[in-house]
Amino acid sequence: MIAKELAQKVLAEALRTGADLAEIYVEDVVSLQLGLEDSKIEQAVRGADRGAGVRVFFGNLVTYAYTDTLDETSLMNAARAAAAAGSGSSQTRVIDLTERKSPLKYPVEIAFETMSIQEKANLLGKMDETARAYHPAIVQVNASYLELRRHMWLFNSAGVQVEDDRSYTEMRGGVIARRNGTLQSVREGFGGRMGLELLSRNDALGKMHEIAETAVKMLDARPCPAGEMPVVMCNGWGGVLFHEACGHQMEADFITKGSSAYTGKVGQQIANPIITAIDDGTIAGRRGSLAFDDDGTPAQRTVLIEKGILKEYMWDLVEARRVGRESSTGNGRRESYRHMPMPRMTNTFIDRGEHDPQEIIESVKRGVYIQSMAGGQADIAKGDYVFNATVAYLIEDGKLTTPLRGATIFGNGPKTLMQIDMVGNDLALDPGMGTCGKGQAARVSVGQPTLRIPAATVGGTDEPVSGM
Amino acid sequence: MTTDYLALAQAVAQRAAADGIEAEAYITHDTETQIKVSQGAVEQLSQSATRGIGVRIIDHGRTGYAYTSDFSDDSIEQTWRTARELAQIATPDEYRALPDPRPIPDEDLEIWDPKLESVPPEAKIDAIKRVERATLDYDARIILSEFCNYQDAISHVYLANSRGFAGQYGRTIALAFNMAIARGEDGGMVNAFGFGASNFFDELNPETIGRESASKAISILGGQPVPTQTAPVILDHFVSAQILGALAEALSAESWQKKRSFLLDRLGQQVGNDMVTLMDNGRMKRGVASAPFDAEGVPTSATRLIDEGVLQNLVYDSYSARKAGVQSTGNAQRFGHRSLPMLGPSNFYMQPGHQTRDEIIAGVEKGFYVISVMQTGGIDSVTGDCSMSANGLWIENGKIVGPVGGVTIATTLDGFLNNITAVGSDLRMVPAFGAIGVPTLRVDNVTIGGT
Ligand SMILES: [Zn+2]
Numbered sequence: 001m002i003a004k005e006l007a008q009k010v011l012a013e014a015l016r017t018g019a020d021l022a023e024i025y026v027e028d029v030v031s032l033q034l035g036l037e038d039s040k041i042e043q044a045v046r047g048a049d050r051g052a053g054v055r056v057f058f059g060n061l062v063t064y065a066y067t068d069t070l071d072e073t074s075l076m077n078a079a080r081a082a083a084a085a086g087s088g089s090s091q092t093r094v095i096d097l098t099e100r101k102s103p104l105k106y107p108v109e110i111a112f113e114t115m116s117i118q119e120k121a122n123l124l125g126k127m128d129e130t131a132r133a134y135h136p137a138i139v140q141v142n143a144s145y146l147e148l149r150r151h152m153w154l155f156n157s158a159g160v161q162v163e164d165d166r167s168y169t170e171m172r173g174g175v176i177a178r179r180n181g182t183l184q185s186v187r188e189g190f191g192g193r194m195g196l197e198l199l200s201r202n203d204a205l206g207k208m209h210e211i212a213e214t215a216v217k218m219l220d221a222r223p224c225p226a227g228e229m230p231v232v233m234c235n236g237w238g239g240v241l242f243h244e245a246c247g248h249q250m251e252a253d254f255i256t257k258g259s260s261a262y263t264g265k266v267g268q269q270i271a272n273p274i275i276t277a278i279d280d281g282t283i284a285g286r287r288g289s290l291a292f293d294d295d296g297t298p299a300q301r302t303v304l305i306e307k308g309i310l311k312e313y314m315w316d317l318v319e320a321r322r323v324g325r326e327s328s329t330g331n332g333r334r335e336s337y338r339h340m341p342m343p344r345m346t347n348t349f350i351d352r353g354e355h356d357p358q359e360i361i362e363s364v365k366r367g368v369y370i371q372s373m374a375g376g377q378a379d380i381a382k383g384d385y386v387f388n389a390t391v392a393y394l395i396e397d398g399k400l401t402t403p404l405r406g407a408t409i410f411g412n413g414p415k416t417l418m419q420i421d422m423v424g425n426d427l428a429l430d431p432g433m434g435t436c437g438k439g440q441a442a443r444v445s446v447g448q449p450t451l452r453i454p455a456a457t458v459g460g461t462d463e464p465v466s467g468m
Numbered sequence: 469m470t471t472d473y474l475a476l477a478q479a480v481a482q483r484a485a486a487d488g489i490e491a492e493a494y495i496t497h498d499t500e501t502q503i504k505v506s507q508g509a510v511e512q513l514s515q516s517a518t519r520g521i522g523v524r525i526i527d528h529g530r531t532g533y534a535y536t537s538d539f540s541d542d543s544i545e546q547t548w549r550t551a552r553e554l555a556q557i558a559t560p561d562e563y564r565a566l567p568d569p570r571p572i573p574d575e576d577l578e579i580w581d582p583k584l585e586s587v588p589p590e591a592k593i594d595a596i597k598r599v600e601r602a603t604l605d606y607d608a609r610i611i612l613s614e615f616c617n618y619q620d621a622i623s624h625v626y627l628a629n630s631r632g633f634a635g636q637y638g639r640t641i642a643l644a645f646n647m648a649i650a651r652g653e654d655g656g657m658v659n660a661f662g663f664g665a666s667n668f669f670d671e672l673n674p675e676t677i678g679r680e681s682a683s684k685a686i687s688i689l690g691g692q693p694v695p696t697q698t699a700p701v702i703l704d705h706f707v708s709a710q711i712l713g714a715l716a717e718a719l720s721a722e723s724w725q726k727k728r729s730f731l732l733d734r735l736g737q738q739v740g741n742d743m744v745t746l747m748d749n750g751r752m753k754r755g756v757a758s759a760p761f762d763a764e765g766v767p768t769s770a771t772r773l774i775d776e777g778v779l780q781n782l783v784y785d786s787y788s789a790r791k792a793g794v795q796s797t798g799n800a801q802r803f804g805h806r807s808l809p810m811l812g813p814s815n816f817y818m819q820p821g822h823q824t825r826d827e828i829i830a831g832v833e834k835g836f837y838v839i840s841v842m843q844t845g846g847i848d849s850v851t852g853d854c855s856m857s858a859n860g861l862w863i864e865n866g867k868i869v870g871p872v873g874g875v876t877i878a879t880t881l882d883g884f885l886n887n888i889t890a891v892g893s894d895l896r897m898v899p900a901f902g903a904i905g906v907p908t909l910r911v912d913n914v915t916i917g918g919t
Contacts, residue, residue, distance in 0.1 A: 038726055068520070388855065410874070457875070
């Protein structure tokens with residue numbers, strides 16, 4: 001995208017006021033988004049975004065300037081603006097850039113162009129028909145398709161020269177069912193770091209049928225009971241639990257400042273020994289996978305918790321430099337060239353356990369089973385987390401019975417990790433729709449096997465049930 | 469830059485005539501500053517300008533949209549052609565058309581701070597350092613100020629369409645926020661946010677922001693769950709703003725036309741207690757979501773949505789208005805040049821009442837003053853479900869008796885509107901999608917989930 005010689009010149013300019021490290025991040029993003037609602041293709045949007053950011057490090061001070069024009073003048077201006085905070089000087093050095101290749105390959109097997117935009121739109125139309133045909137209670141259907149190619153190049157004065165060409169495909173569907181003034185809304189989908197092979201590996205119409213079925217079933221849902229009770233979390237999406245309850249607290253920016261409960265706890269037991277948790281940015285086709293992160297560090301697999309013992313945090317370049325670590329864990333991510341990276345999760349999951357998932361449900365006399373959720377949130381300092389279930393069931397005598405609406409699951413992350421007492425043997429990652437928000441949006445995956453929290457706080461509007 | 473962006477937008481839009489279609493060009497040019505401080509030192513400093521153009525084509529009821537940040541002739545030509553091609557994909561819809569130009573009232577909305585451009589970075593750094601200082605100085609139990617950020621934006625919008633509309637405006641916004649972290653004697657930590665935003669740099673009050681995060685964190689320190697029960701709650705501004713966000717969604721004409729609002733088909737009916745009056749006002753003076761015209765060139769306006777509990781009106785953009793046979797309320801919104809106009813609130817707020825916060829607290833025999841909540845998808849404008857986790861203070865006989873934490877609160881949006889029994893006089897605007905304004909509220913019959 002920009003020539004090596006130009007990169008060297010810009011880096012030298014950025015270093016001129018005495019910085020100890022300078023970096024250029026270049027990005028070229030092309031996207032296509034199609035959206036259907038009311039049985040009509042209403043959104044057909046193509047975007048082209050290109051830009052670069054120059055980041056300059058003066059010890060723990062980081063300055064940044066970006067431009068949406070990639071000519072020499074604009075890049076040199078950005079370098080000068082970012083360097084302006086410095087007051088020292090350095091002799092212009094010749095920066096040796098050596099291109100590094102990643103052993104990780106994320107090939108696009110079926111290119112976006114192999115299917116016309118009209119064919120993609122037609123698929124959304126069929127998804128709409130499938131859902132509406134399922135039941136007359138379905139009053140609204142939406143479906144959307146996204147393809148996005150984000151190609152990044154990074155050069156820094158430590159000699160790093162890397163690129164990562166990231167392609168993503170996503171399909172989403174949602175339905176609203178209505179009966180006697182009661183409305184239910186269910187949304188799902190699938191996606192990944194891949195091309196159109198996503199569509200051959202997943203059944204979009206089958207998925208719509210399933211969503212419609214769930215929405216109609218949820219019309220009979222009754223309000224969720226409130227109070228403390230056992231909660232069983234499904235595999236796959238259930239991994240939102242770990243992401244919110246503990247994942248954020250293991251991001252290095254909260255560790256170096258001391259705002260996380262896990263600060264200084266490496267080597268200590270922080271979870272039930274049946275728990276092993278991993279952040280793995282190297283899994284083929286997954287939404288959070290990277291060849292290099294947005295600091296130019298190779299992506300890696302990091303064991304966060306091994307048999308209950310805290311092993312490692314998730315580091316980006318800034319936080320690694322702050323504590324004098326030799327390298328980060330490849331968790332530096334940014335939303336776009338207009339943003340600076342920060343420590344973020346990639347694909348984060350609780351590893352496989354030993355229990356049969358059926359046995360876990362059967363172990364609960366009265367509790368709640370969470371099958372799907374709208375997302376969650378974490379409170380860093382206190383370690384509290386919350387997520388809202390969109391599809392949940394009451395468990396009675398070891399069986400799933402009544403569907404429940406408006407269920408909120410609330411708990412304390414560090415406590416929950418110690419409490420989880422059954423972990424299933426059915427590890428799965430989510431379908432690939434997760435976006436984490438931490439001031440900036442990042443594509444992530446979550447995952448886990450079916451697991452049991454023996455006592456969690458459940459929020460709902462129904463009267464408390466005694467004896468739980 | 470000396471480019472005449474309005475002339476460029478007009479030139480692009482006017483190409484439509486030759487092609488027998490309709491077109492609109494939307495150009496943004498923004499200069500943004502971001503400063504983050506930690507422990508008395510600047511940690512991050514970013515300052516840059518970006519621009520972009522979005523082209524919307526409507527070809528006989530079919531919409532195509534394309535955008536780019538590259539202003540070369542080739543790129544704009546390519547963007548035009550892409551938008552035209554995409555319009556072929558969309559489903560024809562007789563109500564899809566650009567709005568006819570309407571006169572834009574000549575009135576100063578006070579959304580432009582002419583000084584902001586010349587405020588030196590040192591003054592901005594000083595302001596955000598004062599936020600951190602105010603937090604740390606508040607109480608010895610405050611151990612950290614996190615996410616301590618100053619951000620501002622000087623934005624220019626240029627909009628032209630093939631029906632002859634051409635307009636431009638500038639808007640400035642400066643905001644600062646931080647999170648205070650407090651640690652109690654038992655080592656337990658809590659956090660809380662402080663926040664301030666204004667169109668005018670000089671109106672930011674760093675000390676108020678810093679003290680807000682600190683005082684909230686200290687107040688909830690050591691909170692314990694209460695038994696599960698149904699009780700009245702008092703909601704802080706930031707808490708009720710989240711609920712109002714869902715109400716704004718439920719009061720958009722698009723949500724009705726697409727049958728995804730829990731308030732569907734209840735126009736003219738009593739949907740809340742008579743203390744509830746909800747307004748949307750895109751022309752509010754010094755409103756962070758105010759603008760002379762909306763994202764498709766329609767003049768913004770003030771709309772009374774719920775009047776003393778009775779559902780009176782919805783917000784409209786030109787599409788939903790044409791479909792309903794009414795006039796647009798000027799509520800088309802846009803997230804910069806990358807998005808199609810979409811219907812949403814501007815400055816959306818609940819009319820304040822007469823009681824002070826302390827008077828409202830004094831009127832509660834036994835209840836929960838909710839200071840902070842967490843929820844994602846827990847407040848649903850379709851189903852009307854409303855549940856979240858909460859921290860706050862317990863009230864007995866009109867007095868605060870101690871902190872509460874680790875509980876959930878749940879009601880429904882219908883329950884919320886009907887059980888509001890006190891509305892404070894302390895209206896405060898919170899920037900969200902648009903800006904949401906709410907006074908302190910008392911809501912009865914809320915389920916508290918605890919031990
Ligand atoms: Zn997250």
